[in-house]
Amino acid sequence: MMMNAQIIREKHPFAVCEIHENKDGSEFIGKLTYLGKENGTLYGATVEAVRSQFSTICSLFDEQGGILRLGTIMLGYHNQEFQGDVLLPDGEIIGSWCSDDEEWCHFTKDGDEESCLSAPSPWMLQDSIGDWLKLQSKES
Structure with a gap:
């Protein structure tokens, strides 16, 4: 469980994912923005799970338009x-x-x-x- 409200920021030229742990420590939440506008939320049991989802989304931008x-x-x-x-x-x-x-x-x-x-x-x-x-x- 995280001891403080640390936010991990993953970046892509078009998108950002701000990842933090939920209040009870049971999952990680990634606030997804695209060109500065909020566009969804990612959820995972670990920071790496949310990072992986964000990485997949970024590859969809880069490789599949x-x-x-x-x-x-x-x-x-x-x-x-x-x-x-x-x-x-x-x-x-x-x-x-x-x-x-x-x-x-x-x-x-x-x-x-x-x-x-x-x-x-x-x-x-x-x-x-x-x-x-x-x-x-x-x-x-």
């Missing part, structure tokens, strides 16, 4: 593939997205065959996915 916004990671964004998986910071795949003409973009929920959300840009689609997730969590 991922962008993190509104608590979702869209792969294929920065590498201009304009398609890929959509996942939560904990690694859960919630669906996939694609663009039919690098403008109109569509999100298909994992397990479905037809898209359930569309928007005129990847950025706006990610906003719609974030709103959809908020609705899902309210209904749970």
Whole structure:
């Protein structure tokens, strides 16, 4: 158990993960920010577990063109593939997205065959996915 409220800071050019131990010492929590905006929380039994999750997320940025916004990671964004998986910071795949003409973009929920959300840009689609997730969590 940590003796003080030490915060360990892991950095990437786009993201930061501030890791601290929870109050009762039972787990470590990583506050995830992307370009200065909070975008999720990582949890692990050890600091190394949270560091490993953050490292995996950073590799998604670097190797698969991922962008993190509104608590979702869209792969294929920065590498201009304009398609890929959509996942939560904990690694859960919630669906996939694609663009039919690098403008109109569509999100298909994992397990479905037809898209359930569309928007005129990847950025706006990610906003719609974030709103959809908020609705899902309210209904749970």
